[in-house]
Amino acid sequence: MPTLTLVQAVNDALKTAMRRDKSVLVFGEDVGPKGGVFLATEGLTTEFGKERCFDTPLSEDGIVGAAIGMAINGLRPVAEIQFQDFIFPAFDQIVSEAAKLRYRSGGQYTAPMVIRTPYGGGIRGGLYHSQSGEAYFCHTPGLKVVVPSTPHDAKGLLLASIEDPDPVLFLEPKALYRSIKEEVPEGHYTVDLGTLRGVREGKDCVVFCYGAMVPVAVKAAEQAAELGHEVRVVDLRTLLPLDEEGVLEHAKQVGRVVVLHEAPRFCGFGAEISAMIAENAIEYMDAPVVRVTGFDTPFPNTLEHHYLPDARRVLDAIERVMAY
């Protein structure tokens, strides 16, 4: 099995999908000869030609709108938005159109398409190359929202997303693009959407997280182990539709919960997890749910290491939950 980085696994998934299915197309800004600003689409134009992997004009609205048109008419578009921060011109196409098409046409028209985009901080990108906008999209019925955290999952989840009958927003943690490597199976396999992944065992406390925060949670759990706390880490990996049963089961088993994301706190994804537990598992809880998140501010540049939750902040939350 080849050892791949996360961005190489994305590239491998795209190639695998394009080899299997001629209707799969990849397009966006700079994805052609340059291979994308993070090289996620490197080599695709060479292997599949300009008809199947191509650059578009600089218009996210156009990219997503055109993807919808292709999807309703028999193609399987995989559109790239260069940074998640630049997706907002396409918000209308995603939220008003792609996500609602099946519902508003009674299933006559559907948009099986994937929008891939790198999200998150950690690269000194300041306000507009660092954001985690998942909450805007998780508030959108009809859309699926997927966030891998390992090369293996990135490939399997992306292939599953491309084959999914509904529009999928695939958020790639750019901070992990090259920071982790692992063995990734060759050829085709999928990881089911809507399933979470147990990352680390533990019976005292569980940290729910996703994307670039998964390694942060693991590091904090290791530090907590030295203090005698056995901390479980769960990677949600599909935010919408969420594996609610899985989340509740973990919460009930352990009774102490930390939710971790780098997006701002207010109305963030952590609020949903917290509410779900309050509604369905409150009698199992030994401590209030604690959220560790980005602050409710825009994303800073020089001080991004203070903004981004780190193991130190997660450990602090674990200690608080354990001390309750």
Add this chain to the structure above:
Amino acid sequence: MKTESPLSVIQANGKANGYDPGLSKEELLHCYRTMLLVRAFDDTALKLQRSGRIGFSIPNKGIEATQVGAASALKKTDWLFPSYRDFGMALYHGVRAADMMNNMFGNAADSARGRQMPVHFSFTDPIHFFSISSPIGTHLPQAVGAAHAFKLRGESHVALVSFGDGGTSSLGFHSGMNFAAVWKSPVVFLCQNNGYAISCPIEEQTASDGFAIKAQAYGMPGVVVDGNDLLAVRKATMEAVERARKGGGPTLIEAKTFRMGGHSTSDDPSRYVPKELVAEWEKKDPVQRFEKFLQAKGIWTEKVRAELEASCKEEITAAVREAEATGQPPLETIFSDVYAELPPHLRRQGTEAFELARRKGDAAAGDGAFPL
């Protein structure tokens, strides 16, 4: 429909084709020195980035005449809505190189308080150089709104908005051009056609014959100028600015130029720009072109260049020294300026962040008791 050939002023022999730019010797040399200053800034920024002292920069090489020619047509009371590749516009109007360098380092003296990436400048003095946003095209309708405010107050100021060829594909281009034409706003749209939007050549951006021609459909004049000819850019911009001041509405100017470096310090243009194209534009260097004009006027020699280059280098070195000696912004800057008044939840988050930093011993210098 074919666009006419680009307006050019400076001829091969350095003569200005009968055009009088209306600039004194000092003003001409200021234009020239500004271009050299941009080059010195660029060179230094690249070295700083390569050595890890700053995170990022945007090369301006090749575009200097467009920046300076256009800026020279504005008064200090006009407003600039720049792109990230407009260093020369700020420097021409007297923004201190050190203040730009403060942004490159994201330090405590940066006007954006270290919140933005490098090259995302913001100034209100000595000219309004509007805060740069990364999302392409958003500033076009904003410039129109600002220009409309001038008009409503009966002021004769104009707004100049600068963007790239890629920017013409954005939603903001359409709404900005349309609003400005319908409202007859005193705004000048400057499209810097520098050949590429990151790796995408202009043919991938538009099927029309260039960009100026798009003005017709919106109902405003469109002109194409040789963007490497400082005087041609100045002439076209002056005409557009004068028309706007007199209530004649907006103009679209397309400056044809070429980005002689990568899109940014993260980019490798050899992956997609043909070598021959670079060689061709190398011959059209905007600085040399202007030197010819100055030489024909009798105010340029190699010695003038050497002296000015040395003084630019000194200015940039001093800017780096100043910026590097300035500390990081304090922790409170994460939380300030989100709103005019700090709401309770941000006060709480700020207090928690500072307490944790202090407890764990990594509060930076300047992080006093949480002051907000």
